[in-house]
Amino acid sequence: MEPGPLHATLAAAAAWLVIGAAGLIRPRNLALSSRFLFPAGAVVGLALAAAALEGVFSAPHSLVLPLGLPDLPFHARTDALSSFFLLLLGAVAVGVSLFACGYLRPGEGTPPGLQCLYYHVFLASMALVLVADDAYFFMVAWETMALASFFLVTSDHQHAEIRRAGYLYLLIAHVGAIAILLCFGALQAGTGDYTFDNMRAVQPSAGYATAAFLLALVGFGAKAGIVPLHVWLPEAHPAAPSPVSALMSAVMLKTAVYGMLRVTLDLIDQPLWWWGVIALALGLVSALGGIVFAAVQTDMKRLLAYSSIENIGLIFAGFGLTLIFRGFGMGALAALALTATLYHCLNHAFFKSLLFLCTGSVLHATRERSLGKLGGLIHRMPWVAWCALIGSVAIAGLPPLNGFVSEWLLLQAFLLSPGLPQSYLNMLVPVAAAVVALTAALSGYVMVKFYGVVFLGQPREPKLAEARDAGAWERTGLAWLAAMCIVLGLVPATVIGLLDPITRALTGHGMASLAQGWLFLAPLQPERASYSPLLFFAVTALLVALTWLAVRAFYHGRMRRAAPWDCGFPFQDARMQDTAEGFGQPVRHVFEPFFRIEQHVPSPLDARPSYREVHEDRLWYWLYLPVARAAEYATSLVTLLQRGRISVYLTYSFATLLVLLLFVG
Amino acid sequence: MTSVPGLVAQFAVLALAVLLAPMLTGWVNQCRAWLQNRSGPGLLQPYRVLDKLFSKEVVLAHNASPLFRGAPYLIFGCLALAAAIVPKIGTDLPLNAAADAIALVGLLALARLFIALAGMDVGTAFGTLGARREMLVGFLAEPALLMVLFTASLISGSTSLATIVEVLAHKEFVIYPSLAFAGVAFTMVSLAENARIPVDNPATHLELTMIHEAMVLEYSGRHLALIEWAASLKLFVYSCIGLALFFPFGVAQRGDWLGLLLALPVLGLKLAVGGFLLALIETLSAKMRIFRAPEFLATAFLLAVLAMLLHVLLGG
Numbered sequence: 001m002e003p004g005p006l007h008a009t010l011a012a013a014a015a016w017l018v019i020g021a022a023g024l025i026r027p028r029n030l031a032l033s034s035r036f037l038f039p040a041g042a043v044v045g046l047a048l049a050a051a052a053l054e055g056v057f058s059a060p061h062s063l064v065l066p067l068g069l070p071d072l073p074f075h076a077r078t079d080a081l082s083s084f085f086l087l088l089l090g091a092v093a094v095g096v097s098l099f100a101c102g103y104l105r106p107g108e109g110t111p112p113g114l115q116c117l118y119y120h121v122f123l124a125s126m127a128l129v130l131v132a133d134d135a136y137f138f139m140v141a142w143e144t145m146a147l148a149s150f151f152l153v154t155s156d157h158q159h160a161e162i163r164r165a166g167y168l169y170l171l172i173a174h175v176g177a178i179a180i181l182l183c184f185g186a187l188q189a190g191t192g193d194y195t196f197d198n199m200r201a202v203q204p205s206a207g208y209a210t211a212a213f214l215l216a217l218v219g220f221g222a223k224a225g226i227v228p229l230h231v232w233l234p235e236a237h238p239a240a241p242s243p244v245s246a247l248m249s250a251v252m253l254k255t256a257v258y259g260m261l262r263v264t265l266d267l268i269d270q271p272l273w274w275w276g277v278i279a280l281a282l283g284l285v286s287a288l289g290g291i292v293f294a295a296v297q298t299d300m301k302r303l304l305a306y307s308s309i310e311n312i313g314l315i316f317a318g319f320g321l322t323l324i325f326r327g328f329g330m331g332a333l334a335a336l337a338l339t340a341t342l343y344h345c346l347n348h349a350f351f352k353s354l355l356f357l358c359t360g361s362v363l364h365a366t367r368e369r370s371l372g373k374l375g376g377l378i379h380r381m382p383w384v385a386w387c388a389l390i391g392s393v394a395i396a397g398l399p400p401l402n403g404f405v406s407e408w409l410l411l412q413a414f415l416l417s418p419g420l421p422q423s424y425l426n427m428l429v430p431v432a433a434a435v436v437a438l439t440a441a442l443s444g445y446v447m448v449k450f451y452g453v454v455f456l457g458q459p460r461e462p463k464l465a466e467a468r469d470a471g472a473w474e475r476t477g478l479a480w481l482a483a484m485c486i487v488l489g490l491v492p493a494t495v496i497g498l499l500d501p502i503t504r505a506l507t508g509h510g511m512a513s514l515a516q517g518w519l520f521l522a523p524l525q526p527e528r529a530s531y532s533p534l535l536f537f538a539v540t541a542l543l544v545a546l547t548w549l550a551v552r553a554f555y556h557g558r559m560r561r562a563a564p565w566d567c568g569f570p571f572q573d574a575r576m577q578d579t580a581e582g583f584g585q586p587v588r589h590v591f592e593p594f595f596r597i598e599q600h601v602p603s604p605l606d607a608r609p610s611y612r613e614v615h616e617d618r619l620w621y622w623l624y625l626p627v628a629r630a631a632e633y634a635t636s637l638v639t640l641l642q643r644g645r646i647s648v649y650l651t652y653s654f655a656t657l658l659v660l661l662l663f664v665g
Numbered sequence: 666m667t668s669v670p671g672l673v674a675q676f677a678v679l680a681l682a683v684l685l686a687p688m689l690t691g692w693v694n695q696c697r698a699w700l701q702n703r704s705g706p707g708l709l710q711p712y713r714v715l716d717k718l719f720s721k722e723v724v725l726a727h728n729a730s731p732l733f734r735g736a737p738y739l740i741f742g743c744l745a746l747a748a749a750i751v752p753k754i755g756t757d758l759p760l761n762a763a764a765d766a767i768a769l770v771g772l773l774a775l776a777r778l779f780i781a782l783a784g785m786d787v788g789t790a791f792g793t794l795g796a797r798r799e800m801l802v803g804f805l806a807e808p809a810l811l812m813v814l815f816t817a818s819l820i821s822g823s824t825s826l827a828t829i830v831e832v833l834a835h836k837e838f839v840i841y842p843s844l845a846f847a848g849v850a851f852t853m854v855s856l857a858e859n860a861r862i863p864v865d866n867p868a869t870h871l872e873l874t875m876i877h878e879a880m881v882l883e884y885s886g887r888h889l890a891l892i893e894w895a896a897s898l899k900l901f902v903y904s905c906i907g908l909a910l911f912f913p914f915g916v917a918q919r920g921d922w923l924g925l926l927l928a929l930p931v932l933g934l935k936l937a938v939g940g941f942l943l944a945l946i947e948t949l950s951a952k953m954r955i956f957r958a959p960e961f962l963a964t965a966f967l968l969a970v971l972a973m974l975l976h977v978l979l980g981g
Contacts, residue, residue: 375788376728376788378730378732378786379728379730389732393775393778396774396778397771398771398774398775398778399764399768399771399772399775404768404771407767408767408768408771411767411811411815412767412824415815415818415819415824426977427974427977427978429977430812430815430970430973430974430977431970431974433812433815433973434808434812434966434969434970434973437807437808437811437812438804438805438808438966440807440808441774441803441804441805441807441808442804444774444777444778444800444803444804444807445800445801445803445804447778448778448781448782448785448796448800449800451782452781452782452785452786452793452796453785456730456732456782456785456786456788457785457786457787457788457792457793458728458788520762520763528822528823528824528825528828529765529767529823529824529825530762530763530765530825531763531764531765531767531768532762532763532764535760535763536746536763536764536768539746539749539760539763540739540742540743540746541742543741543742543745543746544738544739544741544742547738547741547742547745547891548738551719551887551891554719555719555720555887556720556722558722558723558886559722559723559724559725559886560722560723560724560725561724561725561726561727562724562725562726562727563726563727564726564727564728564787564788564789564883565724565726565789565882565883565885566787566789566790566791566792566882566883567791567882569790572789572790574788576789576790577785577788577789577790577792577793578785578793578794578796578797582793582797583793583797585797586797586798586800586801586959587801587804589956589959590801590805590959590963
């Protein structure tokens with residue numbers, strides 16, 4: 001058989017595993033990992049991306065691997081959908097691995113060689129999840145991914161809160177894994193054959209299909225961070241080293257989206273429309289909740305983690321809309337919604353990994369993660385600051401960068417929905433569009449807070465004066481990701497051509513024939529809606545340049561430096577700027593019912609006044625603590641049986657034997 | 666779509682909008698002065714202010730970054746483009762296909778993001794205060810504006826501004842209940858977005874109440890001139906969006922050159938009436954506390970969502 005993209009993918013995964021194992025040769029040698037192994041990993045990522053790009057346009061291709069248990073071999077397969085996610089994985093891995101070359105430092109938690117092992121096993125397992133074609137292989141790869149990322153999250157395991165974050169992550173990952181396993185059980189419909197081919201062939205009854213969908217929603221939703229299973233995300237992302245947070249947020253969350261798409265649109269061929277309503281509702285709640293929580297965060301990585309919940313929420317909202325359209329047999333609109341969903345996956349992968357890496361550089365330069373102790377870094381770290389600006393504008397969903405394109409497509413899909421045969425749904429759709437618009441506007445607020453507090457203004461601590469800009473490796477990684485944000489924003493029609501085979505395979509309708517050439521993006525007809533980012537960008541740039549030249553030509557370019565004016569107030573220091581808490585206060589005020597707030601306000605007579613405010617998620621108290629208490633109570637009942645005396649245990653055995661004999665007799 | 670006369674017309678419209686926008690601000694100020702029994706500085710006062718500011722040298726804070734210096738040009742460029750894509754006198758312009766209603770809202774949001782970042786750049790107490798308040802107004806006003814535009818695009822079946830105006834201008838004259846709700850919402854949003862009185866006061870430098878002025882406090886010379894000019898353009902853009910959605914009569918159709926000539930005085934008349942009404946609203950209302958502003962804007966947002974729901978329910 002001709003070697004194709006599937007072989008290349010498997011080779012890339014194998015290469016990553018070998019690179020990871022090579023880290024064990026001399027685990028404490030930093031130069032080996034950061035100068036040879038991580039750059040090699042980046043090259044493998046690039047090769048994988050190239051192979052996957054070919055794979056998107058090739059016919060599905062499958063293989064039975066000589067691995068696995070006897071009589072239970074691994075099945076692997078690439079098609080347009082998995083190739084698209086492999087492309088995302090490869091392209092992000094290039095940037096993150098390059099960054100990681102310069103990021104590793106001696107004496108930070110786990111030795112570099114071991115980190116190299118976990119990191120590359122993590123990458124390889126994500127690639128294998130995407131090519132797995134039977135439930136067994138999928139679960140093995142899925143669990144390897146969960147374990148590798150768990151070890152990466154707990155790199156700095158000396159700190160108790162990091163161990164706690166890792167434990168929470170592992171717990172929720174496993175609850176999710178059980179749900180996914182049960183989902184595959186429901187899908188094989190009693191045939192006992194767990195290959196995906198068989199699942200495609202058998203048509204489970206509506207009840208089993210619904211059960212499979214709901215289990216998939218729990219399982220993949222837990223990995224993706226959908227409310228209410230999102231609590232691990234804001235704990236695990238800040239705990240992990242920044243390249244790992246970037247990979248987890250950018251790619252690992254997307255593997256969950258991939259699983260969701262694979263199960264509902266491929267394995268179950270005929271989704272029911274009301275599944276889409278559930279996904280849409282959960283997505284919107286996650287999007288709004290995520291961004292509101294992001295607005296009040298004071299730790300920069302937690303802020304980004306909540307923003308990931310928001311973006312995953314938007315992706316699930318688009319996915320829900322796809323299911324609704326698909327359920328009603330409106331193929332063209334389902335294709336539009338699916339395009340928006342996949343485009344947003346791609347966008348989020350790039351801008352979120354870019355921003356996480358920027359926080360990594362800031363963290364290394366300043367040893368500070370709290371927003372209240374940063375500030376003014378645009379002067380000290382211009383390279384990181386400008387890359388972060390691109391990421392911030394992109395994540396805020398503003399033209400002409402990539403975030404806007406997927407938002408635009410999603411809103412177009414909402415605007416076209418009032419043709420649905422269900423009148424109640426028709427009424428809900430404007431409300432859903434309003435939530436999406438509100439979320440997008442709030443993400444602008446959050447990004448002004450993030451960027452303004454970290455990079456602009458005056459440094460809030462004297463030690464920030466010693467901050468150094470990122471090194472050459474880190475810069476290259478950041479520049480790669482920033483460039484992708486710009487490219488994806490400027491040539492959306494080309495990217496939609498890339499998504500076309502997927503929408504054709506999953507919804508039966510393509511979008512490429514409807515794009516108006518490479519310059520204009522017009523999902524239906526140009527009279528209905530069109531957007532041309534290149535033209536938009538060119539005209540804005542032209543106007544800015546013309547303004548600059550005209551001002552110089554007609555007037556002058558004189559300039560003088562002086563102290564800031566600030567209404568003539570002479571005593572200003574860095575502490576008079578808004579803190580992160582201050583900047584988030586209006587959102588806290590407007591969305592007060594979302595939070596459980598603990599406030600400590602000093603009395604007027606306090607000699608050393610201190611002010612403390614803690615915002616917590618109500619879900620902890622409404623869902624997680626009751627569940628934890630119930631689990632503890634159940635285990636305490638079990639301990640009643642444990643008496644610690646052998647005679648009692650023998651009595652148990654005897655009683656069990658008697659009961660069994662009753663059944664046999 | 667892109668013909669030479671089309672391009673010429675596009676740039677003529679752009680230049681006209683950019684050059685005449687300050688006059689609208691002057692007119693509103695003049696009307697305000699009349700309503701307050703003052704004689705007023707005349708229509709050309711904004712131009713004199715701009716000329717004065719352009720002639721002065723820039724006094725820049727020591728720690729101002731390149732972002733601070735670049736932002737005024739970017740904001741001006743964004744708003745000039747916005748002024749170019751809103752249909753004013755004709756609908757047959759090449760840039761209309763480059764950006765639709767959603768892109769227009771995105772463009773305005775981009776300008777807002779940069780002005781807020783510039784406000785935080787020097788790191789003064791007022792700058793961050795202004796940026797925070799501006800974003801507070803923005804995160805409620807932006808979705809409300811989007812919902813207003815969505816109502817219009819649901820009626821016309823398109824998000825392209827040109828198509829919206831063509832459809833709305835040609836419908837028979839009946840009052841759409843959804844558009845009535847959208848109109849109220851739009852008025853509230855434009856008052857907030859243009860730093861007008863119930864939400865902000867463009868003439869104040871009273872520290873505790875200002876929003877827009879607090880953000881641009883550190884700007885001077887040509888940078889300030891560009892920001893003031895951009896503010897005028899923003900008022901012009903919002904007026905034109907309002908006219909295009911709710912009073913689209915008299916806008917020339919594709920290829921109608923005579924209509925184009927006629928449309929210009931009609932636009933002037935409509936803007937003059939609109940500017941007078943704005944001055945009237947500003948004179949009749951009192952500025953509200955900053956924490957009433959979210960309620961005001963949330964009302965606007967809900968009205969706009971209601972407008973969309975009404976359209977879906979009543980089909981009109």
